[in-house]
Amino acid sequence: xxxxxxxxxxxxxxxxxxxxxxxxxxLAYARxxxxxxxxxxxRLLKVESEAMELEVDGEILIIRFDxxxxxxxxxxxxxxxxxxxxxxAAE
Numbered sequence: 001x002x003x004x005x006x007x008x009x010x011x012x013x014x015x016x017x018x019x020x021x022x023x024x025x026x027l028a029y030a031r032x033x034x035x036x037x038x039x040x041x042x043r044l045l046k047v048e049s050e051a052m053e054l055e056v057d058g059e060i061l062i063i064r065f066d067x068x069x070x071x072x073x074x075x076x077x078x079x080x081x082x083x084x085x086x087x088x089a090a091e
Contacts, residue, residue: 003073006049010072015044018079025083030056032086033063047075 004010018026023042029052030042039056046053051064069075 003071006047006069006071006075010075011047014047014072014075014079018044025079026054028083028086029063030054030061033082034061036061047079052079 026042026044027039029044030036030039034054034056036042036056041058042054042056044052045055045060047069049065049069051062054061054063065078067078069078
């Protein structure tokens with residue numbers, strides 16, 4: 001099955017899933033990649049080919065990817081790899 005292009009609808013689907021099921025991961029992105037020392041709240045707002053946009057404690061935070069995402073599968077692999085890089089032992 002082919003991956004979906006990284007459209008606004010796919011971004012919305014990823015954000016809904018991450019915010020609902022992986023809120024701790026969104027906080028981890030804010031801490032590790034965004035440099036926010038002790039975020040209280042974090043919500044994933046948008047996933048685009050070059051970056052993800054979070055709202056962290058009421059402020060917008062952009063976290064750039066290390067490459068340009070090509071589709072939904074690439075987005076999934078990249079978000080998972082970013083988490084594993086933070087805590088390699090916590091899989």
